[in-house]
Amino acid sequence: MSTSTLTRPTPPWRLRVRDGLVGLAEALTTPLVPGDYLDLISPLRAGADLRARIVSITSETADAATITLRPSRAWRGHRPGQYIRVGIDIDGVRNWRAYSLTHAPTADGTISITTKAIPEGKVSNHLVRDARPGTMVMLDQATGDFTLPAPLPEKVLFLTAGSGITPVMGMLRHYLGDLADVVHVHAAPTRSAVIFGGELRSYAAAGRIRFHEHHDDVDGILDLADLDRIVPDWHEREVWTCGPTGLLDAAEAHWAAAGLADRHHVERFRPTVIEPGEGGTVTFDRSARTIDADGGTPILDAGEDAGLLMPSGCRMGICFGCVVTLREGAVRDLRTGDLTIAEPGDDLPIQTCVNAAAGACHLDL
Numbered sequence: 001m002s003t004s005t006l007t008r009p010t011p012p013w014r015l016r017v018r019d020g021l022v023g024l025a026e027a028l029t030t031p032l033v034p035g036d037y038l039d040l041i042s043p044l045r046a047g048a049d050l051r052a053r054i055v056s057i058t059s060e061t062a063d064a065a066t067i068t069l070r071p072s073r074a075w076r077g078h079r080p081g082q083y084i085r086v087g088i089d090i091d092g093v094r095n096w097r098a099y100s101l102t103h104a105p106t107a108d109g110t111i112s113i114t115t116k117a118i119p120e121g122k123v124s125n126h127l128v129r130d131a132r133p134g135t136m137v138m139l140d141q142a143t144g145d146f147t148l149p150a151p152l153p154e155k156v157l158f159l160t161a162g163s164g165i166t167p168v169m170g171m172l173r174h175y176l177g178d179l180a181d182v183v184h185v186h187a188a189p190t191r192s193a194v195i196f197g198g199e200l201r202s203y204a205a206a207g208r209i210r211f212h213e214h215h216d217d218v219d220g221i222l223d224l225a226d227l228d229r230i231v232p233d234w235h236e237r238e239v240w241t242c243g244p245t246g247l248l249d250a251a252e253a254h255w256a257a258a259g260l261a262d263r264h265h266v267e268r269f270r271p272t273v274i275e276p277g278e279g280g281t282v283t284f285d286r287s288a289r290t291i292d293a294d295g296g297t298p299i300l301d302a303g304e305d306a307g308l309l310m311p312s313g314c315r316m317g318i319c320f321g322c323v324v325t326l327r328e329g330a331v332r333d334l335r336t337g338d339l340t341i342a343e344p345g346d347d348l349p350i351q352t353c354v355n356a357a358a359g360a361c362h363l364d365l
Helices: 010-030 034-041 122-130 164-176 199-204 222-229 245-257 299-305
Strands: 051-061 065-069 081-088 095-102 111-117 134-138 155-161 183-186 210-215 238-242 264-267 282-283 287-291 324-331 339-342 348-351 353-363
Touching: 010 324, 010 353, 034 210, 051 111, 065 122, 081 111, 081 287, 095 111, 095 164, 111 122, 122 222, 134 245, 134 299, 155 245, 164 199, 164 238, 210 222, 222 245, 245 264, 282 299, 287 299, 299 348, 339 348, 339 353
Parallel strands: 095 339, 155 183, 155 238, 183 210, 238 264, 282 353
Antiparallel strands: 051 065, 051 134, 065 111, 081 095, 081 134, 282 287, 324 339, 324 348, 324 353
16 A cells, blocks of 8 residues: 655745745845855755865876866766866965866766876966865866767877877777777877876777877977878878867868868867956956956946946845856955956856956956
8 A cells, every 4th residue: 555645836925935034044144145154064065056076186197187076966967078167266366277077987976187287387286286185176067079979980080299188088988999990199298298198008008099109208299291101091080189289280280281171170278368466457348348447346336337237136135136257357256355267268157246357357248
C-alpha cells in the first residue's frame, strides 16, 4: 500500500509576505544583502555567483602548473578547447585572466586550467607560485570556438608552441579515443619545458598520436617550411594552431598561401593591457559619450551628473537595476575597495551604484 502527499501551490499573499521580509532583511543589512552572508557560509551553493575553490595545484614544469578547481553549481560545462576567465584577488585587486580548460572527463565535477608563469605576469606567477588549495576564485562560463567539429575530422594536425598546448591538451584528453589520425607538432625552448611532455610522449609510444617535439635550444626556431618533411600530408589535414603571435601569424600566412585558410583554426591569447588607478574617463560606448569621473563617486552618480540617462532602480529599492557591462577597463567597489579589471572582450557585469572609475573604462551603455 502506498501513500502520496499533495503539494498545494503557495498562496499569493504568502509570496508577497515572503518577498517583503526579504526586502526588509536587505534594507537592514545594507550595504550587504543576505546573499553576501550566504556567500560567506556556502559560496558554492546553487544560486550564487559562479565561482570555484582551488582543490590542488600540480607542477607541470619549472614555470607551469595545473590548477584543479571545484566550480559552484552554476557551472554549465564546456566543450574541449574552450577557455574560462578566472578572477582572483591579489593584494586587494581582483584580476581577471583567460585560461584554457585542460582536464580530462571527471567523475567528481572538478575542472582544471594550466598556466605558465610569464615575466611580469602578476596573475600567472601568483597561480603557479603563491596560490594555495582552498582559495576561492571567481569564474565566467566557458566560451570560445577553438573546438573540434562534429563529426570529428578524419585527419588532424595540432600545431602548438609554449603554453599554446593547453587547449589542445583538453581536446586530446576528451577525444583521443575517437580521433583516427592525429599529428601533433609542438615547439618549446627545451625538452624539459614541454608542458604535459610525459603524457604526450606516452601517447606517442602507444601509437595513439604522432608527436613531433621541436626544441629551440637544439633545433632553432621552428620553420613552417619544415612541415613538408615533418608532416608530408599537412595540406590534407584540418589544423588547429595555438601559441605565440609569431607562430600564429606565420601559420596563417602559410595556410593562406596554400589556399587552405578554411582548414586553419587559430586561438590567440590576449595580452593584459589594463593599468588601474584612481578615477579616470568613463566612455559610454553606445551613446559615444566620455566623462571624467573621480575615484570616489559612483559611476551611476557621475553619469547622471553629466546628463546621461542611467539605468537604475536603486532609489526605489530595486537592486541590480543599475547593472551594466564593463567592456574594458577598471572599476573599484566603494564598499570593499576591490578592483574589477576587464580586458577587451571580457564583458563583465558591474553595479554602477557601488563602483567608481579606477582608470579609463568603457561601458556598454
